[in-house]
């Protein structure tokens with residue numbers, strides 16, 4: 131048993147940390163202020179990452195988190211592969227800035243969806259695309275099976291109609307992976323995802339949100355009106371399989387939830403590090419006295435650190451399971467639930483511990499405390515993760531435990 | 533190379549062969565398998581070591597090691613075996629052991645048959661402890677505690693003492709004390725006494741003093757909540773010596789040493805005791821004096837044992853409330869259909885796994901020879917808080933029934949309160 135990060139990832143972690151410290155941090159505040167301005171600095175960085183990723187099996191970014199990666203290697207024994215390396219990269223980059231990471235070209239969650247469910251031809255065709263992911267609608271978010279955007283087969287095309295909101299990078303990306311139903315009457319099994327390229331007639335961005343945090347990342351509303359998409363852009367199996375149709379799409383989440391948890395780990399670490407830095411002359415942080423015998427502020431930091439470590443290890447565990455082809459839905463949700471709430475608590479508490487300094491805009495602490503909130507909401511809210519975990523534990527269906 | 537390892541495994545097997553309880557409880561097969569592979573693994577270790585020349589080669593952490601949560605085959609079998617022992621033997625005995633504040637004699641015999649102490653004694657002294665034992669010990673504690681926390685704690689006292697002497701004793705001290713733990717008759721009970729009766733007790737600031745007088749130390753002070761302090765033949769006492777905190781092996785019958793029952797809120801079967809020392813004379817060579825003696829590390833190995841017990845107990849609680857909440861009906865459907873209930877169950881599972889990850893990491897670092905004080909500190913902190921939350925939520929989920937002794941939840945509640953409080957007592 132070993133819970134240390136293996137040496138083979140040290141280079142990747144170091145690189146990602148350098149990017150976070152020297153590339154993200156200096157422009158962090160700039161794009162927090164200039165909401166909706168595209169961080170053009172990211173183009174160069176994305177190109178650099180593409181180059182790095184092409185030359186290394188341990189890529190940074192969402193696309194390398196996939197069960198496919200694990201399936202490729204046939205050797206026996208424990209594996210540390212694409213899911214872990216992607217996660218470690220994300221953690222470091224989000225120590226720099228969550229919003230900027232989310233705004234990175236070609237690292238969208240849509241890319242993770244493509245990586246997870248596309249067939250080989252599609253993988254080939256969509257390689258290099260930057261794909262956003264559009265599930266949420268004005269009328270439904272958590273209840274993703276209730277989406278109302280429709281896809282009607284018409285010859286070699288599907289015709290999409292509906293309204294999507296809160297699409298991360300929905301305007302900037304090259305394409306959007308859109309969830310739509312082939313037949314509302316057939317329920318969740320009829321939900322399929324389609325790659326829709328920007329510029330397709332009938333697709334239009336109608337609005338950009340102004341938000342609490344992650345302002346460097348754009349959040350778009352997109353409407354589809356008789357938008358014709360090539361049938362070959364339907365990801366996965368076009369048949370409506372009432373047994374497992376929805377499960378296929380949901381599988382994406384087993385891979386992406388640990389990544390969002392990783393984002394939470396990264397931003398929480400940024401807050402912890404900075405707060406300790408600010409307090410370094412006040413406390414020793416030597417773990418020497420019993421918790422009850424140290425100053426309350428120091429004890430609080432120890433407690434937050436323990437919670438953070440726990441969240442980090444749970445997240446590594448979920449990714450490790452994916453690398454080792456173990457079913458990990460429960461563990462992915464455990465990681466997301468724990469990391470989401472811990473990051474939110476840590477970043478808010480750190481503002482409080484740093485006092486006026488933490489609240490003011492001279493420091494990034496207040497920004498991190500705003501950025502962290504979304505991580506307990508998207509890719510399934512805290513409550514949705516608890517539902518998933520509880521249903522697994524108790525053996526309940528979604529109609530029994532609603 | 534030590535060729536006796538397999539012989540030793542055979543000796544335990546023989547002891548098991550003579551007992552009839554493993555058959556009654558269907559434990560024979562898993563146990564035989566365990567002994568077989570256990571000895572094989574020890575063989576391999578011993579051979580490795582012989583090749584590298586000598587027993588005391590310092591462990592080198594493997595920088596290329598992958599992140600790995602799989603248990604080894606041996607660990608898996610150990611866990612399976614102790615899990616059946618816990619569910620078949622410990623759980624049924626737990627209620628009465630709690631009420632009678634004692635471990636039943638039969639249970640002590642059965643535990644002796646299990647040969648737990650062999651995992652605390654190195655091969656040269658007749659045991660089967662390899663180089664990396666901390667994780668395995670934690671897994672053992674966790675598995676046993678799933679049966680019952682205070683029985684597990686009580687049964688682990690001899691193994692803990694062996695671990696303590698193996699780790700913190702000099703070569704001569706190991707030679708003198710360890711063989712008894714793997715001998716024909718029952719392993720000696722040596723109780724580890726650290727806690728003192730002070731509010732906000734800090735184990736680094738011991739009020740118990742050891743004054744050097746020529747070839748002896750004189751120990752004075754008071755120790756509390758000493759697990760199995762009453763039936764112990766010896767006590768391993770933490771006291772402040774001239775040059776720092778130290779551990780002393782003290783005969784229980786020594787002049788000036790008084791023992792009194794000290795029942796607590798829980799850990800009843802562990803028969804906790806108050807120990808008073810008034811100028812107790814202890815030979816200087818009974819101060820554990822390995823060259824690398826490290827009191828903080830001793831405390832950390834103890835804290836991790838309590839973490840492991842908390843995890844096992846929490847796992848028991850999780851499984852119990854899962855079943856109960858599915859069976860209990862209120863307002864026309866199982867209470868588990870309500871989020872207010874289901875989310876509490878989910879949170880137990882989440883925090884339990886959090887406790888496990890922190891504890892395993894600290895143990896894995898410890899056995900790899902990496903610094904692990906920070907990790908042990910954080911594990912203890914998290915386990916202390918979350919374990920109590922699990923204890924109180926388990927009672928809550930059972931409602932009024934949880935408050936009665938018809939269910940184990942109230943016992944877990946009392947036992948889990950100890951996790952934040954115990955210093956020493958055990959040693960992984």
Ligand SMILES: Cc1cc2nc3c(=O)[nH]c(=O)nc-3n(C[C@H](O)[C@H](O)[C@H](O)COP(=O)(O)OP(=O)(O)OC[C@H]3O[C@@H](n4cnc5c(N)ncnc54)[C@H](O)[C@@H]3O)c2cc1C
Nearest residue numbers: 263264265266270271272296297298349508509511513532
């Ligand atoms: C900045 C940002 C970026 C986003 N990016 C994307 C994106 O790229 N693609 C995309 O598709 N979506 C995206 N989203 C949408 C996000 O995933 C949803 O907002 C989220 O899933 C919650 O849905 P909702 O907002 O409709 O809340 P609701 O579903 O209305 O939930 C409201 C509250 O009720 C709780 N709740 C709901 N159902 C239950 C239940 N059964 N039991 C208990 N509690 C429940 C929720 O936990 C929440 O607290 C983004 C959102 C934001 C703000």
